[in-house]
Amino acid sequence: MKDVSTTKLSSRGQVVIPEEIRRRMRLEPGTQFVVVGEGDVVILKAIQAPSMDQFDALVERARATARESGMSPRDVEEAIEKVRGSR
Numbered sequence: 001m002k003d004v005s006t007t008k009l010s011s012r013g014q015v016v017i018p019e020e021i022r023r024r025m026r027l028e029p030g031t032q033f034v035v036v037g038e039g040d041v042v043i044l045k046a047i048q049a050p051s052m053d054q055f056d057a058l059v060e061r062a063r064a065t066a067r068e069s070g071m072s073p074r075d076v077e078e079a080i081e082k083v084r085g086s087r
Helices: 019-024 052-068 073-084
Strands: 032-038 041-047
Touching: none
Parallel strands: none
Antiparallel strands: 032 041
C-alpha cells in the first residue's frame, strides 16, 4: 500500500479521500465507485465506462457465446423482453 492516511465519516455519510491519493489515482469530481462492505472493511473501487473498443469486444464475445449455445437472435430478443418485464 503506497499511501496510508486517516479520514472520518461526516454526519452526512461522506468520506474525504486525501488529496495525494486523489491526485495519484487521477480521481476527479464525479468519479463513480462501487462500494463493498464486509465486517469492518469498506472498499471503494473506481469504475469507468468501457472504451468503444472494449465495448465492441464485449458485444462480440456475447454474440459468440450466444451462437455457441445455439441461441437465435429471436431467443435473445425474447430473453431481453422477459427481463424487462415487457411480456
